[in-house]
Amino acid sequence: xxxxxxxxxxxxxxxxxxxxxxxxxxxxxxxxxxxxxxxxxxxxxxxxxxxxxxxxxxxxxxxxxxxxxxxxxxxxxxxxxxxxxxxxxxxxxxxxxxxxxxxxxxxxxxxxxxxxxxxxxxxxxxxxxxxxxxxxxxxxxxxxxxxxxxxxxxxxxxxxxxxxxxxxxxxxxxxxxxxxxxxxxxxxxxxxxxxxxxxxxxxxxxxxxxxxxxxxxxxxxxxxxxxxxxxxxxxxxxxxxxxxxxxxxxxxxxxxxxxxxxxxxxxxxxxxxxxxxxxxxxxxxxxxxxxxxxxxxxxxxxxxxxxxxxxxxxxxxxxxxxxxxxxxxxxxxxxxxxxxxxxxxxxxxxxxxxxxxxxxxxxxxxxxxxxxxxxxxxxxxxxxxxxxxxxxxxxxxxxxxxxxxxxxxxxxxxxxxxxxxxxxxxxxxxxxxxxxxxxxxxxxxxxxxxxxxxxxxxxxxxxxx
Amino acid sequence: xxxxxxxxxxxxxxxxxxxxxxxxxxxxxxxxxxxxxxxxxxxxxxxxxxxxxxxxxxxxxxxxxxxxxxxxxxxxxxxxxxxxxxxxxxxxxxxxxxxxxxxxxxxxxxxxxxxxxxxxxxxxxxxxxxxxxxxxxxxxxxxxxxxxxxxxxxxxxxxxxxxxxxxxxxxxxxxxxxxxxxxxxxxxxxxxxxxxxxxxxxxxxxxxxxxxxxxxxxxxxxxxxxxxxxxxxxxxxxxxxxxxxxxxxxxxxxxxxxxxxxxxxxxxxxxxxxxxxxxxxxxxxxxxxxxxxxxxxxxxxxxxxxxxxxxxxxxxxxxxxxxxxxxxxxxxxxxxxxxxxxxxxxxxxxxxxxxxxxxxxxxxxxxxxxxxxxxxxxxxxxxxxxxxxxxxxxxxxxxxxxxxxxxxxxxxxxxxxx
Ligand SMILES: Cc1cc2nc3c(=O)[nH]c(=O)nc-3n(C[C@H](O)[C@H](O)[C@H](O)COP(=O)(O)OP(=O)(O)OC[C@H]3O[C@@H](n4cnc5c(N)ncnc54)[C@H](O)[C@@H]3O)c2cc1C
Ligand SMILES: Cc1cc2nc3c(=O)[nH]c(=O)nc-3n(C[C@H](O)[C@H](O)[C@H](O)COP(=O)(O)OP(=O)(O)OC[C@H]3O[C@@H](n4cnc5c(N)ncnc54)[C@H](O)[C@@H]3O)c2cc1C
Numbered sequence: 001x002x003x004x005x006x007x008x009x010x011x012x013x014x015x016x017x018x019x020x021x022x023x024x025x026x027x028x029x030x031x032x033x034x035x036x037x038x039x040x041x042x043x044x045x046x047x048x049x050x051x052x053x054x055x056x057x058x059x060x061x062x063x064x065x066x067x068x069x070x071x072x073x074x075x076x077x078x079x080x081x082x083x084x085x086x087x088x089x090x091x092x093x094x095x096x097x098x099x100x101x102x103x104x105x106x107x108x109x110x111x112x113x114x115x116x117x118x119x120x121x122x123x124x125x126x127x128x129x130x131x132x133x134x135x136x137x138x139x140x141x142x143x144x145x146x147x148x149x150x151x152x153x154x155x156x157x158x159x160x161x162x163x164x165x166x167x168x169x170x171x172x173x174x175x176x177x178x179x180x181x182x183x184x185x186x187x188x189x190x191x192x193x194x195x196x197x198x199x200x201x202x203x204x205x206x207x208x209x210x211x212x213x214x215x216x217x218x219x220x221x222x223x224x225x226x227x228x229x230x231x232x233x234x235x236x237x238x239x240x241x242x243x244x245x246x247x248x249x250x251x252x253x254x255x256x257x258x259x260x261x262x263x264x265x266x267x268x269x270x271x272x273x274x275x276x277x278x279x280x281x282x283x284x285x286x287x288x289x290x291x292x293x294x295x296x297x298x299x300x301x302x303x304x305x306x307x308x309x310x311x312x313x314x315x316x317x318x319x320x321x322x323x324x325x326x327x328x329x330x331x332x333x334x335x336x337x338x339x340x341x342x343x344x345x346x347x348x349x350x351x352x353x354x355x356x357x358x359x360x361x362x363x364x365x366x367x368x369x370x371x372x373x374x375x376x377x378x379x380x381x382x383x384x385x386x387x388x389x390x391x392x393x394x395x396x397x398x399x400x401x402x403x404x405x406x407x408x409x410x411x412x413x414x415x416x417x418x419x420x421x422x423x424x425x426x427x428x429x430x431x432x433x434x435x436x437x438x439x440x441x442x443x444x445x446x447x448x449x450x451x452x453x454x455x456x457x458x459x460x461x462x463x464x465x
Numbered sequence: 466x467x468x469x470x471x472x473x474x475x476x477x478x479x480x481x482x483x484x485x486x487x488x489x490x491x492x493x494x495x496x497x498x499x500x501x502x503x504x505x506x507x508x509x510x511x512x513x514x515x516x517x518x519x520x521x522x523x524x525x526x527x528x529x530x531x532x533x534x535x536x537x538x539x540x541x542x543x544x545x546x547x548x549x550x551x552x553x554x555x556x557x558x559x560x561x562x563x564x565x566x567x568x569x570x571x572x573x574x575x576x577x578x579x580x581x582x583x584x585x586x587x588x589x590x591x592x593x594x595x596x597x598x599x600x601x602x603x604x605x606x607x608x609x610x611x612x613x614x615x616x617x618x619x620x621x622x623x624x625x626x627x628x629x630x631x632x633x634x635x636x637x638x639x640x641x642x643x644x645x646x647x648x649x650x651x652x653x654x655x656x657x658x659x660x661x662x663x664x665x666x667x668x669x670x671x672x673x674x675x676x677x678x679x680x681x682x683x684x685x686x687x688x689x690x691x692x693x694x695x696x697x698x699x700x701x702x703x704x705x706x707x708x709x710x711x712x713x714x715x716x717x718x719x720x721x722x723x724x725x726x727x728x729x730x731x732x733x734x735x736x737x738x739x740x741x742x743x744x745x746x747x748x749x750x751x752x753x754x755x756x757x758x759x760x761x762x763x764x765x766x767x768x769x770x771x772x773x774x775x776x777x778x779x780x781x782x783x784x785x786x787x788x789x790x791x792x793x794x795x796x797x798x799x800x801x802x803x804x805x806x807x808x809x810x811x812x813x814x815x816x817x818x819x820x821x822x823x824x825x826x827x828x829x830x831x832x833x834x835x836x837x838x839x840x841x842x843x844x845x846x847x848x849x850x851x852x853x854x855x856x857x858x859x860x861x862x863x864x865x866x867x868x869x870x871x872x873x874x875x876x877x878x879x880x881x882x883x
Pocket of ligand 1: 008009010011012013014031032033034038039040041083084085086114115116117118119135136137139161267270273307308309310313314315316317319
């Protein structure tokens with residue numbers, strides 16, 4: 001028999017897949033880089049109340065159920081926490097950095113990748129000043145309860161998470177300097193408004209919008225960030241009305257005093273591993289690359305499966321369902337389920353998934369990225385933080401006829417740093433698309449290792465062979 | 466509309482770009498360079514060593530190659546009395562030394578010229594190349610090298626253990642000494658390619674990126690142009706084949722003859738940025754190490770016959786990393802940032818393939834530069850410029866002509882094979 005299926009990630013997608021497999025008697029190995037299971041949102045110690053309520057009752061229940069179910073089958077999952085997958089060279093093994101900083105090769109018969117997504121960064125003048133942070137990172141800070149952001153805190157971006165974090169911050173005693181949603185009020189999906197208007201336990205029964213209103217927090221729709229200012233630390237943020245393509249109207253720009261600026265303009269799938277493994281990808285509507293999965297959650301390599309946000313941001317419940325479907329496919333491939341059995345069960349999951357996808361679709365439409373934000377950086381604004389490449393460097397390269405990502409990298413050093421372009425590739429490819437008029441300007445294929453690893457990790461690698 | 470040029474260059478790696486630059490210096494020719502970066506293109510993958518002597522005597526990129534060859538020969542030689550080992554260093558013929566050394570001598574001037582005229586700095590650095598000696602076998606190898614190049618004795622220096630420690634304090638104290646090649650230096654390979662490219666553009670060369678040459682237009686035995694996948698047809702008086710590891714494919718299109726250029730895969734490892742740890746470039750019997758202008762240390766390189774595959778592979782990477790830690794023990798606390806692989810355009814005798822081919826008009830080769838295309842790009846550009854203009858050459862091109870191989874028409878070969 002081929003080795004156990006291997007699951008990368010420990011979020012809702014991964015956990016659900018492990019459960020489905022175990023319920024059919026199949027053991028799996030689960031690799032998670034964090035020290036706890038749960039994924040980006042549920043990693044925290046599962047305390048009751050505060051943290052989960054805001055996600056909505058349905059989600060909360062689903063989660064409790066998930067953790068309870070996992071506890072039941074935990075004995076048949078080899079959970080390896082603090083194990084970071086840093087490479088997928090070849091089609092049947094992964095390179096993993098273990099907690100002792102040794103590199104191991106982990107072989108697999110089937111693989112499920114559930115690496116989730118990360119936040120999209122947007123360069124604008126001053127975005128590297130201390131005090132400017134990502135919205136999700138801020139949310140994790142509040143949840144940890146250890147550090148509080150310095151107030152007043154301004155929130156800019158798009159999507160329901162903005163209001164949520166604003167309420168959480170305020171409830172935690174932080175002064176909120178305002179919420180600036182890039183989308184105009186009239187274009188926000190009714191599904192999302194319903195969520196924002198729904199009474200919340202953690203807000204003493206108020207809806208998020210009511211709560212913010214009652215506490216005098218400024219909420220502006222169709223506004224966005226232009227610039228952050230400060231000498232060594234943030235002191236002021238310039239905001240302006242955004243058009244539907246997120247072009248700021250600078251004639252109406254205004255300053256807002258703030259010591260923390262939380263920026264949340266959306267998410268992008270974590271495709272570093274799927275790209276390195278050479279799987280098929282396609283550009284999403286937002287211009288970002290996402291890995292392609294079929295209705296069994298298989299990649300173009302049928303034994304490699306994908307679930308959750310890696311294929312596009314669809315939320316926790318969808319992650320659970322796609323994890324389960326991927327597990328069904330693995331069970332089918334291993335001959336544990338018949339085609340008929342697998343299909344019947346998949347039908348159940350798919351019908352629930354379709355409902356969620358419709359709901360997400362509505363949110364996706366109004367939170368869709370406006371590309372004119374690329375005009376924000378000024379000549380001296382740093383675009384690639386790792387290599388200190390400015391907008392002027394990129395402008396020069398484009399004027400010299402550079403036409404694709406790899407050539408831009410060679411000419412300017414963008415993306416040659418530790419993060420391999422995770423932060424700047426979006427801006428750069430937007431600029432290239434604009435200047436060449438072509439849709440496909442190439443993408444950077446992440447190289448082994450996905451994160452820097454110490455040389456000593458190789459000390460005994462491949463020596464036994 | 467058909468575009469018309471004096472010269473079309475197919476391939477825009479360091480070789481094609483150098484040809485474009487050198488042809489455009491006088492701004493009297495209409496030149497186009499057509500390039501579609503294929504995965505594994507060598508110039509972007511390279512280490513950027515200008516190791517004129519080092520590579521000519523089989524060190525640097527050559528060292529692992531040599532080990533592979535000698536292991537192969539050892540295997541072949543089993544049962545016979547002949548043993549090929551470190552006492553037979555892998556030394557290239559005289560004509561290659563001349564070619565490499567003449568090219569090497571061009572860089573200081575070219576570096577100035579690129580900065581002053583075109584605002585492009587390819588980071589030429591005088592580093593020297595030290596062959597680090599760990600044991601008697603290494604020493605024997607070094608002694609044989611020195612014995613084979615008496616005419617270059619001014620460029621060679623022995624370092625004993627104390628001298629090595631003084632000049633390279635980070636090198637392992639297990640090392641017994643080193644043999645240094647004083648004229649071997651380094652550049653940033655992709656900056657060199659970009660400098661040629663941008664210089665050419667500023668001199669009026671038309672660059673067609675993301676275009677593949679898909680067909681060569683011919684009238685009888687004369688090449689008259691090319692067709693591309695997305696820029697239509699180009700007419701030209703001369704076509705230069707600078708297609709790197711893919712040059713054989715283009716030569717078949719142009720001449721029906723397949724020149725013997727084949728991809729030789731090389732994997733490379735790069736560290737994070739560091740304060741200066743190495744004063745010069747190093748080569749050992751396991752790998753070479755070069756600290757680049759921005760502080761990263763580049764460690765190369767494997768020599769593999771894997772076709773056009775450009776994946777990186779764990780055992781080979783681990784081998785390079787272990788070889789590097791053996792040489793510079795403090796690397797163990799340093800982070801490895803990146804690995805990649807590139808395809809050297811290899812030829813059977815390790816010499817490039819340059820110039821015209823018998824019986825074909827309007828076509829010139831500029832390919833097969835194997836493991837020294839960065840080093841030899843400058844002289845290649847100079848030679849090709851002179852060949853196009855039918856002017857005297859700085860070096861005899863005869864040893865580099867494709868006609869040195871016994872080339873069979875591709876169609877004919879098929880018949881024979883059938
Ligand atoms: C800041 C933020 C707030 C969100 N808020 C909400 C919300 O309110 N409601 C909602 O429905 N959804 C929310 N989401 C989305 C929701 O978290 C995701 O849709 C869901 O968690 C996706 O689950 P997943 O299993 O695909 O990925 P994740 O939960 O992201 O889990 C992926 C896991 O994989 C691990 N991993 C990744 N790469 C590697 C590697 N190379 N090696 C080892 N481990 C690796 C990560 O550490 C992570 O634990 C939010 C997301 C973010 C980022
Ligand atoms: C790991 C490694 C380390 C090296 N280290 C050194 C070193 O230290 N010093 C040194 O001197 N050399 C070194 N080399 C060798 C050197 O990099 C090569 O000899 C040199 O780059 C070859 O240049 P090229 O222009 O011929 O090939 P390439 O750079 O591969 O360029 C050829 C170009 O032509 C394009 N092309 C091919 N066919 C077509 C077509 N039909 N239409 C359009 N475009 C086409 C290709 O896509 C490619 O972009 C190293 C090589 C490797 C792989």
